Amino acid sequence: DAKTTQPPSMDCAEGRAANLPCNHSTISGNEYVYWYRQIHSQGPQYIIHGLKNNETNEMASLIITEDRKSSTLILPHATLRDTAVYYCIVRASGSARQLTFGSGTQLTVLP
Amino acid sequence: DTAVSQTPKYLVTQMGNDKSIKCEQNLGHDTMYWYKQDSKKFLKIMFSYNNKELIINETVPNRFSPKSPDKAHLNLHINSLELGDSAVYFCASSPSQGAAEAFFGQGTRLTVV
Numbered sequence: 001d002a003k004t005t006q007p008p009s010m011d012c013a014e015g016r017a018a019n020l021p022c023n024h025s026t027i028s029g030n031e032y033v034y035w036y037r038q039i040h041s042q043g044p045q046y047i048i049h050g051l052k053n054n055e056t057n058e059m060a061s062l063i064i065t066e067d068r069k070s071s072t073l074i075l076p077h078a079t080l081r082d083t084a085v086y087y088c089i090v091r092a093s094g095s096a097r098q099l100t101f102g103s104g105t106q107l108t109v110l111p
Numbered sequence: 112d113t114a115v116s117q118t119p120k121y122l123v124t125q126m127g128n129d130k131s132i133k134c135e136q137n138l139g140h141d142t143m144y145w146y147k148q149d150s151k152k153f154l155k156i157m158f159s160y161n162n163k164e165l166i167i168n169e170t171v172p173n174r175f176s177p178k179s180p181d182k183a184h185l186n187l188h189i190n191s192l193e194l195g196d197s198a199v200y201f202c203a204s205s206p207s208q209g210a211a212e213a214f215f216g217q218g219t220r221l222t223v224v
Contacts, residue, residue, distance in 0.1 A: 034211065043115075043201050043215030044154065085152070092209075098144060098167055099213060101154035 004088045009106040012082075018075040020105050022088030025069040030092045033064060034099065035073045037084040044087065044101070047073065078109045114138050115216040117202050123222045124192055132187045132219045134202030142166075142208050143185040145177060146201040148218070154201070160185055161208050192223045 005023040012018040024033065034049040048055055048062045050071075055062045061074040075082055085104040115136045124130050136143065145157040159167035163179040174190045189196060199220050205213040 032211070038154075041218075043203070043217055044213075045215070046212040049211045087154075098156040098159055098169075100156070101146075103153065 004090055004102055006086070006088050006102065006105045008103065009108070011108050011110055012075075012078045014080060014109050014111050015077055018078040018082065018107055018109070020073040020075075020086050020088075020107060021070065022073070023070045024088070024090045027068050027090050028092070031090045032092070033062065033068075033071050034089040034091060035060070035062065036087045036089065036099070036101070037082075038087070038104070039081075039084040047086075078107075080109050080111060083107060083109045113216075115202055115204055115214050117200075117216040117219050119219060120217065121220050121222075123224065126192055126194060126223055128192050129188070129190045130192060130221070131189070132200055132202075132221070134185050134187070134216060136183055136202075136204040136214070138204055138206075138214060139183075140204040140206050140214075141182060142205045142210070143179065143182075144203040144205075144213065145185065145187050146203060146215075148199040148201060150198070157200075158185075158187075159208070166208065189221075192221075194223050197221055197223045 035047040036044045038044045050062045064071045085106050087101050087104040118133045142161045144159050146154050148154045157171045158177045160179045176188045179185045199218045201218045202216040203213045
């Protein structure tokens, strides 16, 4: 699976959009980008995933660059409850391989 | 109803003891996992089971023995506990091996003293 690089921490004001970047320059054509988050003292939670098109669900939007070497997770209106570690993971779809979590980005939403 | 539940939530035990952590999922999923999160917060896969069969064993010491009595349960038994086993252990499940979304339990914080 391709390696991902994320900033260790970010702050965001409550109510503003939080944009979390992820670099995955060695991503292969069949590899998807997944985002999970882990709120303190809880298990990781799936957010969204995509291959090359932008994706949106009730939690977030995922913007993947045309060359697929990087992506951005967007939380459109961050709340205090969005404070968490956000993990960007690359894995081939349908692969039996497990999700490999890196160090992630600690997002702190400030009041 | 909790989708993936683990018991106990906290476990404090002495070195050398044997302990078990139970995990149950009520989602009807075929695949279940055990992850370990150490003090530096890195989450690492330990085991993966699909339809009660072991799929992945990521070089975990053989003191750790998972057991899946049925598709809804994946228990983790640990023999001869060591200080380095102290961590948070997460159970997870997904509809299939390659499914995009995995559902995690709340974790079991194991402290070996």
